[in-house]
Amino acid sequence: MSDASEALRSELLAVALEAARRAGELLRDGRPDDLGVAATKTSSVDVVTEMDIAAEKLITAHLAEHRPDDGVLGEEGAATEGSSGVRWIVDPLDGTVNYLYGLPSWAVSVAAEYRGETLVGVVEAPLRRETYRAVLGRGAYCDGPSETGRKLAVRPSPPLERALIGTGFGYLAERRARQARIAGRLIPGFRDIRRGGSAAIDLCDVAGGRLDGYYERGLNPWDFAAGDLIAREAGALTGGRPGQPLSGELTVAASPGVFGPLQELLEELGAWHD
Structure with a gap:
């Protein structure tokens, strides 16, 4: 178990939730309505790439504002070492083909490591209206349209x-x-x-x-x-x-x-x- 303080865990969770929420809103609200209709055109793919990069820039700017000494590893090229022992691992748009076609299963993924151990994970799925979150040692939860903080548990194992x-x-x-x-x-x-x-x-x-x-x-x-x-x-x-x-x-x-x-x-x- 990490020696990170409870205060640090709570701070990292708050930063991750806000970063993922903002990026999810950008991707949801900024997606052109006709993007899926033109899904075979190169220009459509370019739009998805631009949205992906814009979402990562939004996240990294949020992290730089609130946690300037942390490192970052992002899918779209963000890579800084940091000096705090914390490193953020970011996928600004997981499920790009789904996003291109207008399918709901795409998400923003934000995780925070401390000294190499993942402390916080947030997965924001805007079109499913669900936010998944976990802090090491505190359990996992889902916030959805009809519930707040539903605790997650795997199914009983079948054969x-x-x-x-x-x-x-x-x-x-x-x-x-x-x-x-x-x-x-x-x-x-x-x-x-x-x-x-x-x-x-x-x-x-x-x-x-x-x-x-x-x-x-x-x-x-x-x-x-x-x-x-x-x-x-x-x-x-x-x-x-x-x-x-x-x-x-x-x-x-x-x-x-x-x-x-x-x-x-x-x-x-x-x-x-x-």
């Missing part, structure tokens, strides 16, 4: 053959093809597989009991930093290959009874390599 498992596919065609082959081999042994399009939301859905487990290859720290903490604080187990932490090689999160069998099956099928 693997009755588990609903989430996954994601990479952007590279060869990797995506292999991931599809592995998913095809997995489906008969599960209740079913879901592909949501946002790693941050998938991890939160494990935390909230909407999925029994989730796995994906090829993620970056900004994809899973906040969602990993939220899932763990809700009672999930997370990791990569057996005995290893979650990483770009493989990310696995599941309720305790599903985690081990799922991880072993993914290892057997070679889901950790292309």
